[in-house]
Amino acid sequence: MEHKMIETALCGGKASKGGVTMPYCMYLRKSRVDVEAELHGEGDTLARHKKSLAETASRLKLPVDTIYEEIVSGETISARPVMQRLLTEVEQNLWDGVFVMEVERLARGDTIDQGIVAQAFKYSSTRIITPSKIYDPNNEFDEEYFEFGLFMSRREYKTINRRLQRGRLASVQEGKYVGSQAPYGYVKKKLEHEKGFTLAPHPEQAEVVRMIFHLYAEGEVGKHSSCEPFGISRITRRLNQLCIQPQKNDHWSLSSVREILANPVYIGKIRWNCRRQVKRPAGGEILKSRPKAKQEEWILTHGLHPALISESLWEKVQARLAEAGNRPLPVNRQLKNPLAGLVICAKCGHSMVRRPRPEGDILLCPDSQCDNVSAPLHLVESRVLSALRILLGDSIMTWQPSDNPPDNPSDPELQEKALRRIDSELAATEKQLGQLCDLLEQGIYSVELYQTRSQALTDKMRRLHQDRLLLEQRVNREPVKECLAFPTVIHLLDLYNELPDPAAQNSMLRELLDGVSYLKTVNGRWHDAPDCFELTLFPKLRPNP
Missing domain, CATH: 3.90.1750.20 (Putative Large Serine Recombinase; Chain B, Domain 2)
Incomplete structure (x- = not known):
């Protein structure tokens, strides 16, 4: 009776789009319950689901052109790349229908994700075919039933998640280890x-x-x-x-x-x-x-x-x-580096530190594996001061306070957009890192390829975190500093060498700069290029147009 009902629903509905017969696809995804069942020896979930859906397609005489298998588990659509691809193709009217074991397999995320899935199938008139029912998005009862199924799947997901969290907490209280990876040792x-x-x-x-x-x-x-x-x-x-x-x-x-x-x-x-x-x-x-x-x-x-x-x-x-603690300088010592806490290694993101040498203090990256070449501290300091004079000096004669904002987007707005872009890249990179382990376990990646990709993604995240830190400091600065008169700034620079000690010089530079990015790839000892380095300044002050 159940199979007859499915065939009747299919024949009674729309069998093509625009008079053209469209192929069908199949979407397979494991749930957390399936993973637990496999651990208890109940067999491969995707293989069982694939066999069941293939029998349904054969019985209904519907061609299945492509089979999509989601090998990663994710709460949201953004964490499921195969689902993203399927939704894109559904929106482009590439499929007449999608075979899925249950509608709950399509979305267990929040109401936003559920709405995205529901609208994609509704506006493209794409059917959802399960072994027990066919959902026609043009049928208001099917649409209501489909939305209710998504809502109940979300409730079930949250219930399962709460049960898992309670189970983990109980295991911790029993002294068991519940982490995914053992600590070193x-x-x-x-x-x-x-x-x-x-x-x-x-x-x-x-x-x-x-x-x-x-x-x-x-x-x-x-x-x-x-x-x-x-x-x-x-x-x-x-x-x-x-x-x-x-x-x-x-x-x-x-x-x-x-x-x-x-x-x-x-x-x-x-x-x-x-x-x-x-x-x-x-x-x-x-x-x-x-x-x-x-x-x-x-x-x-x-x-x-x-x-x-x-x-x-x-x-x-x-x-x-x-x-x-986290003190940058022991309490019983005086600050000797005027650039302390300001200069950041452009390669690894660590703060550059001062090291005394017989020929004079140098500025270097504390990471022993970083290949950013050191430079004499006095040369970096001199270059920073020269860059500040160049950056701010051209605006002394033309600078006038103005109450009218410029027509173009202000720097904070541009920086906010840059922060959003970096956050988006960080999220994508974190998702890629999370997928690497699954690809390794599935045998798609070898150990060598996994290590190579993992290192590349880790380096990318380190650079993105460094860029975000510098941008965040600029966004969060006090707006009043935008209106300081630049003749006063130049006056401070003129007094720089007359300040009593490096601590006072460091304090003054912190009033002018959010940070400085340092990069040097040529070893000056052998190439006679001690000042062959690049500095990128992130000033707190900027001249108004």
Whole structure:
């Protein structure tokens, strides 16, 4: 009876578009329930769905021209590239109908996503064919039934998500590890005779973790070495010199070492809720980020896994980390770099730092693996001052305050558009990074290709974050600074060399600049080009037209 009803609905409805017979396509996608079922040995979901829909198409004598398989899981349409392609083709009237196991497979996102799907099928008169029913968008009852199905699928998704979150929290409270990837020094291990995972020490990485903690707390004890504790920068250099492979990138960074030192997993704890997902609208899209939560918001429980270090060593390290904090300069030392905190490496995004040398101070990138060449500090400082004079000096005689805004879009408006563009690129890059693991697991990417693509996308995200930081600083600056008189600025520049110390010079430059991007690719030592570098200034002040 059910099959007869489907055939009647098809024959009674419209069989072509514009008198031309159109082909049909098939869309297959796994849900979270399907993934859980496969883990319990219920077989490949997509294969079962494909067979069922193929039988339906054969029974109805409808040609299936293309089969789309979504191999990535995503809550929204923006996270599902195959669905985006299908909707584009539906809007272009390329299909007379789409075979799908359930209408819920098309959209489980918010009401915006559901509306996009519903309108695409309605305005293109594209049928939705399931094994139990055919939905005709020109039939008001089918349209109502279809929209109600999408609404119920969203409710079901949220219910499943709440159940998953409660299950994860319960697992954390039981001491199980629920993260997707084990922290450095451990491997994930399936618990015997019960659900869930725990951690087991990695035979090689565990020793590296212990070495990091001991170096930071006690230093290196040896025949020709003292017991002075190492700093994070020195530990990073040591790890790279020893060619120890980190977990993700091809070299160690300051942040990766600091994260290990601050992670309580190494004393047998399970930390949860330290990076909650935050969503915010930007440029018409919903961007996701995971900022660090305050320590009092964490959920910290005793884990089932063994600790790698002792409680006493952990407390010693945490005390030293708290004492160091995030200060750019120790409290017992004076600032000697007038460009401190202003110059950013154009290649990796780190803040350039001063290093004393017998021939004079230099400015270099603290990342030992970055190939941005250093330069004498006084040359960079001189170039910054010269650029400020050139940038602001031409407007001294022509500058006049004006109450009327220019006809063209103002700089803040352009910067806001640039921020939206960068946010969009970041979201797309994050989505690509998330898809890499799926492609590797599906066997589409080899390990070598995965590593190459992952590194390229990571480098791209680093550059985008650097550009966004500099632009955000300009957007958030105080509007009153737009109206400062430039003769006063030039007067400040004239007094620069008369200021009492580098701290005062740094304070003055911070009033004029949001930041400076530094790039040098030629080694001046061998090419006699110490000043062959590029600077990009981001001034807080600008002359009015």
